[in-house]
Amino acid sequence: MELIRTKDLKHEYIKRDENGEETGRVCAVDGVDLSVEAGQFISILGSNGSGKSTLASHLNAILFPTEGTVWVDGMDTKDQSNVWDIRQTAGMVFQNPDNQIIGQIVEEDVGFGPENMGIPTAQIWERVEESLKAVGMWEYRKHSPGRLSGGQKQRVSIAGVIAMHPKCIVMDEPTAMLDPSGRREVIRAARALNDVEKVTVILITHYMDEVIYSDKVFVMDKGKVVMSGTPGEIFTERDKLKQYRLDVPQVTMLAYELRKRGLDIPADVLSSEDLVKELTSRYSI
Amino acid sequence: MILEFKDVNYIYDPDSTISSVALKDINLSIREGVFYALIGHTGSGKSTLIQHMNGLIQPTSGEVLYKGMSLRDKNADLKMIRSRVGLVFQYPEHQLFETTVYDDVAFGPKNLKLPKDEIDARVKEALILTGVDESVWQNSPFELSGGQKRRVAIAGVLAMKPEVLILDEPTAGLDPGGRDEILNVLKRLHSEEKITIILVSHSMEDVAGYADRIIVMNKGHIEYEDSPVQIFRHAEELKNMGLSVPQVTDVLTRLKSKGWPVKDGIITVSEAADEIMRVLGKA
The missing domain is CATH 3.40.50.300 (P-loop containing nucleotide triphosphate hydrolases)
Incomplete structure (x- = not known):
C-alpha cells in the first residue's frame, strides 16, 4: 500500500530585502516524484x-507545495x-x-x-x-x-x-x-x-x-x-x-580498494560482517 | 609545551545540591605543532576541558599554564592569550553577524586595534587559507552554504593569528563534501602554517585519518593520550565508553578472530587493503 506520494512537488522560498520587497526566489524542491x-x-x-x-x-x-501535490495516506496536504x-x-x-x-x-x-x-x-x-x-x-x-x-x-x-x-x-x-x-x-x-x-x-x-x-x-x-x-x-x-558531495561507507571503500588490487569480491559490500564473510568464503589462508 | 594542565578539577555549581564534577585530576601537556584529536562520549567533559584552555573557565582547583604562565596569574594577559589560543565553538556559523563575509572576518583584528593594512592582510590570508572563494567576500555570510559559513567562522578566528586552534565538532551536520573541505583546511593549517590543532570529533574515521595524537576523555578524566594506532587497539574499552573504532579496524579485528594473521593497529582504508593483500600473499 502506498503511504506517501509526491507528484511534481515544487517548493520555492521567496527572498526579501529589509523592506519586504521580493529580491529573488530559490527553488529548494524542484519537481520531486516520490512514492513510499x-x-x-x-x-x-x-x-x-x-x-x-x-x-x-x-x-x-x-510546508505546503508551491506547485504539485503531496498525499499522506491518501490525504492532500x-x-x-x-x-x-x-x-x-x-x-x-x-x-x-x-x-x-x-x-x-x-x-x-x-x-x-x-x-x-x-x-x-x-x-x-x-x-x-x-x-x-x-x-x-x-x-x-x-x-x-x-x-x-x-x-x-x-x-x-x-x-x-x-x-x-x-x-x-x-x-x-x-x-x-x-x-x-x-x-x-x-x-x-x-x-x-x-x-x-x-x-x-x-x-x-x-x-x-x-x-x-x-x-x-x-x-x-x-x-x-x-x-x-x-x-x-x-x-x-x-x-x-x-x-x-556524498561518500560511501568506509567498508565499501575498502572493498573497492581490494577489487582495484585484483581481489574477486562484490562491489556492493556495505558492512564489516559482509566484507569478512565475502573474504573468508572466497579466500583461505 | 604550549599548554599544560596540572591537577585540574572543575566542579559545576560547587557548594550546592546540584554540584557535579566535570573534570577530575586532569594532567595534560599540549605540545607545539601537533595535531590532536579529542574524543569522548557526550558529557565526558570535552567542552569543559577546551574552555579551560584559553581561560574562559578557571579550574576549581589546579592550574592551566600557557607557555609556563598560569592563566590564574594576575599578570596573565587573557586578551592576548585568547588571540593566541583560538576557540571555534560548535555551530560557529550561528555567531556570524556582519553584513559581508569580509567584515565578519575583520571583526576580531579590528578589535585588536591593528593598522588598517595589517587587518586587510590578515583577513585575506585567513579567507584564502580556509578556501573561501574571493567572489563571495563582499556577499552576506547568510547567503552561503553550511560548509562555507563554517569556513568563514573559522577564518574569523584565524585572523587573530592563533598558535593553537581548538575546534569543537567542526564537521557536525555537514555533508561529506563539506566535512572533507574543513578537515583539509585543518590539515593545511597544521602542515603549512604549523598551527597546533585540537579537534573535538565524534567521527573515529576522521580522527584516525588526520590526528597525530588522540586524547580520550571518559566521565571527566583522561583515559588515554596516545597515537591513533595505539588508541584504536582498545576497541572493547572504547566501546564501553560510548565510542568506537574506525570501520576498517573492525574488519581486521573480525578477520583476525577467523584466524587470519593480520597485524594490529590498522586504522585507514589503504593500510587495511595493503594488509589484506599481504596476508593473502598477493602484495
Missing part, C-alpha cells in the same frame, strides 16, 4: 542545501482540514534533541502528544509504556530529560512521536549531534520500530553507514531526486556520489 510504501525503511541522502529538509517538511504538512490527521499519520523527529523535549520527567514528555490528542488517561499511560519500551528507555521513565545523554534524549523524542501512533516517522538528521554510541542507539531504535512495529521510517542523514539497512535510498541534489535504489545499488556508484 507502508512499512518501508527509506533513507534520503544529499548535500547541505540539496532540499532534503524542505522535502521532509512537506511530509507532515509543515494542501487541504487545511487534513493538517492534524496528517501530522498524526507522519510524525517528525529533528536534529537537536534539546529543542524537542518539554516535559520535566521522561514519561510526562512522552505522554504530552497523546494527551493533546484527547486520548483517555488510562490509554495515555499504556501508550507511554509501549513507546518507551520500543526505544529501550522504559527504565528511565522517572528521570529528568535534562540529565540524559544525547542518544537517550533523542530516543525519548522518538518515543514521544510514536506514542501518537503514527504510521510513519520522518527523522531529519536525528544523529547529527550524537556520539558513536548515541548514533548506534538511535539507529537501532529506528530499525526496531520498522521491523517490529511496522512503522514506516524516512531517515535523512549525512552518515553513509546509517542507510545500509534501508529498503530504498533516494539521493537529492539541487532540489531534485537524482538517484534512487537499494543501498547496494547506490553505493556502487562511488564517483557519482562524490559529484553530489
Whole structure:
C-alpha cells in the first residue's frame, strides 16, 4: 500500500530585502516524484542545501507545495482540514534533541502528544509504556530529560512521536549531534520500530553507514531526486556520489580498494560482517 | 609545551545540591605543532576541558599554564592569550553577524586595534587559507552554504593569528563534501602554517585519518593520550565508553578472530587493503 506520494512537488522560498520587497526566489524542491510504501525503511541522502529538509517538511504538512501535490495516506496536504490527521499519520523527529523535549520527567514528555490528542488517561499511560519500551528507555521513565545523554534524549523524542501512533516517522538528521554510541542507539531504535512495529521510517542523514539497512535510498541534489535504489545499488556508484558531495561507507571503500588490487569480491559490500564473510568464503589462508 | 594542565578539577555549581564534577585530576601537556584529536562520549567533559584552555573557565582547583604562565596569574594577559589560543565553538556559523563575509572576518583584528593594512592582510590570508572563494567576500555570510559559513567562522578566528586552534565538532551536520573541505583546511593549517590543532570529533574515521595524537576523555578524566594506532587497539574499552573504532579496524579485528594473521593497529582504508593483500600473499 502506498503511504506517501509526491507528484511534481515544487517548493520555492521567496527572498526579501529589509523592506519586504521580493529580491529573488530559490527553488529548494524542484519537481520531486516520490512514492513510499507502508512499512518501508527509506533513507534520503544529499548535500547541505540539496532540499532534503524542505522535502521532509512537506511530509507532515509543515510546508505546503508551491506547485504539485503531496498525499499522506491518501490525504492532500494542501487541504487545511487534513493538517492534524496528517501530522498524526507522519510524525517528525529533528536534529537537536534539546529543542524537542518539554516535559520535566521522561514519561510526562512522552505522554504530552497523546494527551493533546484527547486520548483517555488510562490509554495515555499504556501508550507511554509501549513507546518507551520500543526505544529501550522504559527504565528511565522517572528521570529528568535534562540529565540524559544525547542518544537517550533523542530516543525519548522518538518515543514521544510514536506514542501518537503514527504510521510513519520522518527523522531529519536525528544523529547529527550524537556520539558513536548515541548514533548506534538511535539507529537501532529506528530499525526496531520498522521491523517490529511496522512503522514506516524516512531517515535523512549525512552518515553513509546509517542507510545500509534501508529498503530504498533516494539521493537529492539541487532540489531534485537524482538517484534512487537499494543501498547496494547506490553505493556502487562511488564517483557519482562524490559529484553530489556524498561518500560511501568506509567498508565499501575498502572493498573497492581490494577489487582495484585484483581481489574477486562484490562491489556492493556495505558492512564489516559482509566484507569478512565475502573474504573468508572466497579466500583461505 | 604550549599548554599544560596540572591537577585540574572543575566542579559545576560547587557548594550546592546540584554540584557535579566535570573534570577530575586532569594532567595534560599540549605540545607545539601537533595535531590532536579529542574524543569522548557526550558529557565526558570535552567542552569543559577546551574552555579551560584559553581561560574562559578557571579550574576549581589546579592550574592551566600557557607557555609556563598560569592563566590564574594576575599578570596573565587573557586578551592576548585568547588571540593566541583560538576557540571555534560548535555551530560557529550561528555567531556570524556582519553584513559581508569580509567584515565578519575583520571583526576580531579590528578589535585588536591593528593598522588598517595589517587587518586587510590578515583577513585575506585567513579567507584564502580556509578556501573561501574571493567572489563571495563582499556577499552576506547568510547567503552561503553550511560548509562555507563554517569556513568563514573559522577564518574569523584565524585572523587573530592563533598558535593553537581548538575546534569543537567542526564537521557536525555537514555533508561529506563539506566535512572533507574543513578537515583539509585543518590539515593545511597544521602542515603549512604549523598551527597546533585540537579537534573535538565524534567521527573515529576522521580522527584516525588526520590526528597525530588522540586524547580520550571518559566521565571527566583522561583515559588515554596516545597515537591513533595505539588508541584504536582498545576497541572493547572504547566501546564501553560510548565510542568506537574506525570501520576498517573492525574488519581486521573480525578477520583476525577467523584466524587470519593480520597485524594490529590498522586504522585507514589503504593500510587495511595493503594488509589484506599481504596476508593473502598477493602484495
